[in-house]
Amino acid sequence: MKNVVVKVGGEVVSSPEADAIAEDVRALVEGFHRVAVVHGGGPQASALQKTLGLETRMVAGRRYTDPATLEVMKYVVAGKVNVDLCAKLLAHGVVGVGLHGASGHVLQAARRPPQVMTGAGPDPVDLGLVGDVTGFNLPLLGDLQERGYVPVLACLGCDAAGQPLNINGDTVASQLAAALRADALVLVTSTPGVLRDVKDPSSRVPRMTRADFARGVADGSISGGMIPKLEESFEVLARGARSIVIVGKLSPGELLRAVLEPGSVGTVLEA
Numbered sequence: 207m208k209n210v211v212v213k214v215g216g217e218v219v220s221s222p223e224a225d226a227i228a229e230d231v232r233a234l235v236e237g238f239h240r241v242a243v244v245h246g247g248g249p250q251a252s253a254l255q256k257t258l259g260l261e262t263r264m265v266a267g268r269r270y271t272d273p274a275t276l277e278v279m280k281y282v283v284a285g286k287v288n289v290d291l292c293a294k295l296l297a298h299g300v301v302g303v304g305l306h307g308a309s310g311h312v313l314q315a316a317r318r319p320p321q322v323m324t325g326a327g328p329d330p331v332d333l334g335l336v337g338d339v340t341g342f343n344l345p346l347l348g349d350l351q352e353r354g355y356v357p358v359l360a361c362l363g364c365d366a367a368g369q370p371l372n373i374n375g376d377t378v379a380s381q382l383a384a385a386l387r388a389d390a391l392v393l394v395t396s397t398p399g400v401l402r403d404v405k406d407p408s409s410r411v412p413r414m415t416r417a418d419f420a421r422g423v424a425d426g427s428i429s430g431g432m433i434p435k436l437e438e439s440f441e442v443l444a445r446g447a448r449s450i451v452i453v454g455k456l457s458p459g460e461l462l463r464a465v466l467e468p469g470s471v472g473t474v475l476e477a
C-alpha cells in the first residue's frame with residue numbers, strides 16, 4: 207500500500223488528459239493505495255480576472271492577491287475547478303470529496319510575510335493575501351481515505367481567524383506529501399516534465415538535482431510556474447520525501463507508472 211499525493215494543475219483539469227488521470231486514480235484506489243488529490247486553477251483564475259477587467263500580477267510564478275483577486279480564487283479554485291475535478295473522478299468510479307481550507311480547516315495557513323523570492327530580485331516581496339501552509343487536518347483526511355473516499359483539496363488555505371488565503375497548488379501538494387510522509391508525490395502539469403527547452407516537448411529532462419535547478423533558473427531555461435514547483439519540491443525532498451516526479455501530457459496508465467515505477471515517466475527529482 208502506497209500513500210500517494212497527486213497534484214493536478216489547473217490547465218490539466220480542463221483538458222482531455224483529466225480522463226486518463228481519473229482512470230489511473232481509480233486503479234490506484236482499487237489497488238488499495240491511499241490517494242489524496244490537490245489541484246490548482248491558475249489559468250482559469252487569470253481568465254476570469256481578464257473577463258472582470260482585473261489585472262493579473264504574477265511574481266516568480268506566484269499571484270499577487272488583493273481582496274478582489276482572492277474573490278476570484280474562491281469562485282474559480284474552490285468552485286468550478288473543484289466541482290469539475292470531483293465530477294470527472296466520479297465519472298471514472300472514484301468518489302472524491304471536495305475540500306478547501308475553511309472546510310474542516312483541512313488546510314491551515316498563515317499569511318506570508320514579505321520575503322525575498324527566487325527569481326524576483328533582491329528585495330522582499332509582499333504578495334498580499336497569500337498564505338504559507340501551517341498544517342492539515344490529517345485525521346479528517348485519514349477518515350475519508352479509510353472509508354474509500356478520495357480527498358480533493360483546492361489550494362485555498364484558511365488562518366485561525368477565518369481569513370482565507372491563496373496558496374500555490376504545488377506548495378499545498380508538497381507540504382501535504384511531507385505531512386503524510388507520502389511514498390510518492392506526483393505533480394501533473396502542462397508539460398511532459400521539466401524541459402531543457404520549454405518550446406520543445408521532446409527535450410524532457412528525466413532526472414534533476416537541486417544544482418541542475420539552480421543552473422536552470424540562472425540561465426533562464428526554467429522560469430514562471432516551474433520555479434515554485436521545483437523549489438517547493440526540492441525543499442520537501444531535503445526533508446525526507448521519498449519520491450517526487452513531475453509529469454504531464456499523460457496517456458492512460460502513465461500516472462500509475464509514475465507511482466509504481468519511478469523514473470519511467472516525466473522528471474524525477476533527486477536529492
Ligand SMILES: Nc1ncnc2c1ncn2[C@@H]1O[C@H](COP(=O)(O)OP(=O)(O)O)[C@@H](O)[C@H]1O
Pocket residue numbers: 214215216217246248249267375376394395396397399400401402403404427428429430431432433435
Ligand atoms: N524548463 C521548463 N520546463 C517545463 N516547463 C517550464 C519550464 N520553464 C518554464 N516552464 C513553464 O512552467 C509551466 C508549468 O508551471 P505552472 O503553469 O505553474 O503549472 P501548473 O499550472 O501545472 O502548476 C509550463 O507550462 C511552462 O510554461
Ligand SMILES: CC(=O)N[C@@H](CCC(=O)OP(=O)(O)O)C(=O)O
Pocket residue numbers: 214215216217245246247248249251267268269279283336361372373374375376431
Ligand atoms: C499564490 C499563488 O500563486 N496561488 C496560485 C494558486 C493556483 C495554482 O497554483 O494553480 P495551478 O496549479 O494551476 O498553477 C495562483 O493564484 O495561481
